[in-house]
Amino acid sequence: MAERYDCIVVGAGPAGAAAALTLAKAGLSVIVFERGEYPGAKNLFGGILYTTVLAGLIPGFCDEAPLERHVSKRRYSFVTGDSEAAVDLSFDAFNKPPFNNSYTALRARFDRWFASKAEEAGAIVVAEAVVDELIMENGVAKGARVRMEGGTVYADAVILAEGANSLLAEKAGIRPRINAADYSLGVKEIISLPEGVIEDRFGLEAGAGTACEFFGEALGPGVEGGGFIYTNIDTLSVGIACPVSVLKEKMLKPNEMLDAFKLHPAVRKFLRGGRIEEYAAHLIPEGGYNAIGRLVGNGVLLAGDCAGFVNPSLYKEGTNLAMASGVMAAETVIEARATGDFSEAGLQGYLKRLNDSFVMQDLKRYRDVPATLHSSTGLFKEYPEAVMELLERHFTVSGESKAAMHKELRRILRGKVSLWRLAADALHLRNLIK
Amino acid sequence: MDETLKPLETKTLAEKLYLVRFKVDSTSHLAVDDKACQECTARSCLFICPTEVYRWDEAASRVIVSYEGCLECGACRVACDANVLVWNNPAGGFGVCYRYG
Numbered sequence: 001m002a003e004r005y006d007c008i009v010v011g012a013g014p015a016g017a018a019a020a021l022t023l024a025k026a027g028l029s030v031i032v033f034e035r036g037e038y039p040g041a042k043n044l045f046g047g048i049l050y051t052t053v054l055a056g057l058i059p060g061f062c063d064e065a066p067l068e069r070h071v072s073k074r075r076y077s078f079v080t081g082d083s084e085a086a087v088d089l090s091f092d093a094f095n096k097p098p099f100n101n102s103y104t105a106l107r108a109r110f111d112r113w114f115a116s117k118a119e120e121a122g123a124i125v126v127a128e129a130v131v132d133e134l135i136m137e138n139g140v141a142k143g144a145r146v147r148m149e150g151g152t153v154y155a156d157a158v159i160l161a162e163g164a165n166s167l168l169a170e171k172a173g174i175r176p177r178i179n180a181a182d183y184s185l186g187v188k189e190i191i192s193l194p195e196g197v198i199e200d201r202f203g204l205e206a207g208a209g210t211a212c213e214f215f216g217e218a219l220g221p222g223v224e225g226g227g228f229i230y231t232n233i234d235t236l237s238v239g240i241a242c243p244v245s246v247l248k249e250k251m252l253k254p255n256e257m258l259d260a261f262k263l264h265p266a267v268r269k270f271l272r273g274g275r276i277e278e279y280a281a282h283l284i285p286e287g288g289y290n291a292i293g294r295l296v297g298n299g300v301l302l303a304g305d306c307a308g309f310v311n312p313s314l315y316k317e318g319t320n321l322a323m324a325s326g327v328m329a330a331e332t333v334i335e336a337r338a339t340g341d342f343s344e345a346g347l348q349g350y351l352k353r354l355n356d357s358f359v360m361q362d363l364k365r366y367r368d369v370p371a372t373l374h375s376s377t378g379l380f381k382e383y384p385e386a387v388m389e390l391l392e393r394h395f396t397v398s399g400e401s402k403a404a405m406h407k408e409l410r411r412i413l414r415g416k417v418s419l420w421r422l423a424a425d426a427l428h429l430r431n432l433i434k
Numbered sequence: 435m436d437e438t439l440k441p442l443e444t445k446t447l448a449e450k451l452y453l454v455r456f457k458v459d460s461t462s463h464l465a466v467d468d469k470a471c472q473e474c475t476a477r478s479c480l481f482i483c484p485t486e487v488y489r490w491d492e493a494a495s496r497v498i499v500s501y502e503g504c505l506e507c508g509a510c511r512v513a514c515d516a517n518v519l520v521w522n523n524p525a526g527g528f529g530v531c532y533r534y535g
Contacts, residue, residue: 035523035524035526035527036527036531037457037527037531040532040535041530041531041532041535042506042529042530042531042532043532043535044532044534044535045535106534106535107532107535108532108533108534108535109534109535111535127526127527128526128527129526130523130524130525130526132523147525147526148526164508165506165507165508165511165521167521167522167523177517178511178512179512180512180513183512185482185484185507185509187484189450190534191443235534244482244509244512244513247478247481247482247509247513248476248478248482248513251478251481252481252482253481253482253486254482254483254484254509255447255450255484255485255486258484259444262442262444263442263444268441268442271442271443272441272442273441273442273443274442274443275443276443276445276450276453277453277533277534278453278454278532278533278534278535279450279451279453279454279484279485279505280454280505280530280532280534280535281484281485281505281507281509282505282507283507283508283509283512
């Protein structure tokens with residue numbers, strides 16, 4: 001006789017663990033299958049963890065979760081081949097609880113802890129367990145087939161939280177094959193440096209952290225995407241993200257792009273003397289609202305990256321949306337038990353919950369961001385080059401009169417950028433920061 | 435010399451891969467289609483993989499897959515024009531195992 005649970009969760013990342021925790025707290029029997037050696041073994045992000053949802057689930061999380069640094073600084077850097085214009089923002093208010101609900105973290109550690117909280121609440125978390133397919137009966141998911149002995153497990157509902165590379169959701173026909181323009185590839189290194197050096201180098205209070213984003217020609221002239229450095233306690237998360245469609249079209253090699261990014265004068269000064277500890281890569285579903293497809297099927301709900309829940313704007317939130325969607329998927333399963341209707345129609349409460357929350361509202365608000373980025377090629381070449389050349393000329397000390405210099409500046413601007421196009425792009429670019 | 439005054443450390447891809455923990459299975463979780471790969475004009479897998487798992491063997495006229503160094507990102511699957519790349523999850527607990535993530 002195969003095992004039976006109220007709910008099966010596939011994947012023990014933030015979405016899956018949040019779902020399992022919520023189900024277990026409500027007294028449902030729940031089993032989580034995680035394909036890695038432990039929860040988090042396959043996971044990474046930039047990254048910053050936004051903790052508003054986590055705080056609701058585990059109120060005392062900041063005393064026990066393996067967090068790195070609270071984020072009280074932001075640095076936005078606009079680069080060309082060898083120059084940089086940066087804005088460095090410091091908010092001392094964010095150095096006090098609740099620390100602006102933002103922390104750097106390392107996912108192999110954080111996800112493991114978070115899944116252990118679901119276990120404490122009563123969920124069964126099985127690591128090293130690959131789900132190969134959903135058990136479908138008359139078009140309704142009734143369970144999962146796990147690649148292990150006695151691996152047939154039944155449940156009223158299955159929450160798919162399998163991550164960006166959503167094999168099961170595709171196999172079950174809920175998601176179409178993933179589209180190269182809707183996914184970015186993130187490649188990153190963990191680089192270690194002494195704690196004090198990180199604080200001095202980035203101008204941080206003890207225990208505080210910063211998030212540095214690099215735009216413009218961070219990945220080379222005309223290449224959409226960007227780079228980042230996030231400060232952990234005694235390591236830096238250094239990486240790049242570029243749409244898969246762009247990598248394909250320009251035939252770019254991600255490892256070489258990361259190496260080039262690290263050597264940029266605006267970046268290498270932060271990494272000096274650091275030691276590479278780990279190299280990692282992951283897909284990021286950055287297609288936003290327009291790339292989101294079906295989120296429920298008969299007996300199935302999609303949560304987290306697998307559903308496409310990443311805010312592709314400057315906010316770059318993912319784990320927070322993952323946790324929120326995991327909670328809402330779980331609440332929907334709990335609700336469906338009252339009627340016993342786990343069909344697609346019976347699970348529509350999930351969509352209502354998502355639509356009423358920041359998850360869908362933010363995704364909708366920034367729905368035009370991916371298309372704007374794909375079409376505004378000037379952002380990754382002409383604009384940064386024009387701005388930096390003008391600034392460089394402006395600050396260049398020579399025997400020339402200021403009047404002659406400013407005349408030359410106007411000539412450069414007209415030669416580099418069509419003012420009509422600039423005006424048109426500026427209208428679109430509002431989408432990125434509204 | 436003070437460690438932090440040293441220049442930026444650079445490593446080859448092979449050296450970077452030594453730093454990543456893998457539990458390597460005896461069978462590949464990735465498979466290509468020799469005929470379709472021969473006809474493919476893009477062969478995006480050859481450059482898009484962050485660990486260069488795929489290599490073109492000119493003599494054999496086929497793609498060689500070194501699945502052992504796969505970070506399981508899935509970029510090759512998304513990028514495969516012919517949609518012939520078979521991408522399975524490695525066996526439970528096998529494959530990449532991040533220590534930091």
